[in-house]
Amino acid sequence: MTAGGPVLGPLETWARDWREHGRAEVCEAGTLQQRVDHAVRTLRFNLQWAAVNHPAVDEFARETSLIYRQCEAQVSGERRPRTVPVACPCGQTLRVTLDTPGCRCPRCGTQYGHSELMDLPLAERRIAA
Ligand SMILES: [Zn+2]
Structure with missing residues (x-):
């Protein structure tokens, strides 16, 4: 969300680092969005080079x-x-x-494995009397 935030900051730091190798601009x-787009584009362009050489x-x-x-996670x-x-x-x-x-029923003590749990019917919402 900001220039020094967790997305743009590291991406531009890498872009500057790669620029020293002549591999990014x-x-x-x-806007921040344009800067993110630009950083991603320039890094992707030379990803192949980086994978081998960086x-x-x-x-x-x-x-x-x-x-x-x-x-x-945010999206x-x-x-x-x-x-x-x-x-x-x-x-x-x-x-x-x-x-x-898996889990054990706290009331009757039945032990269920994963697939057995998935076979149980959905619990109906309790309706207040
Ligand atoms: Zn039970």
């Missing part, structure tokens, strides 16, 4: 994948998988996600 004019390409890959994940607005309430036959509602490996 830095353009700090325009001494710190590992660090570059780590940093850009971190930036990518941060952007993705989707969702960091954690959605919780789904399923009903144990005993009447207990179990809150699971698609990633839950």
Whole structure:
């Protein structure tokens, strides 16, 4: 969101670094969006070169994948998988996600594996009497 923020700052730092190798151009004019676009374009253009020749390409890959994940989380607005309430036959509602490996029902003590949890019916919303 800002020039020194977690997206544009590192990207332009890499662009400046690559410029010293003659492999990128830095353009700090325009809106922040234009600067991000420019930095991404100039880095992508010589990505092949960097993968083979840049001494710190590992660090570059780590940093850009971190930036990518941060952007993705912001765009989707969702960091954690959605919780789904399923009903144990005993009447207990179990809150699971698609990633839950398994769980034990706190009421009747039945142990469920992942696929067994996915087979349980969705719990109906309790209606206040
Ligand atoms: Zn149960």
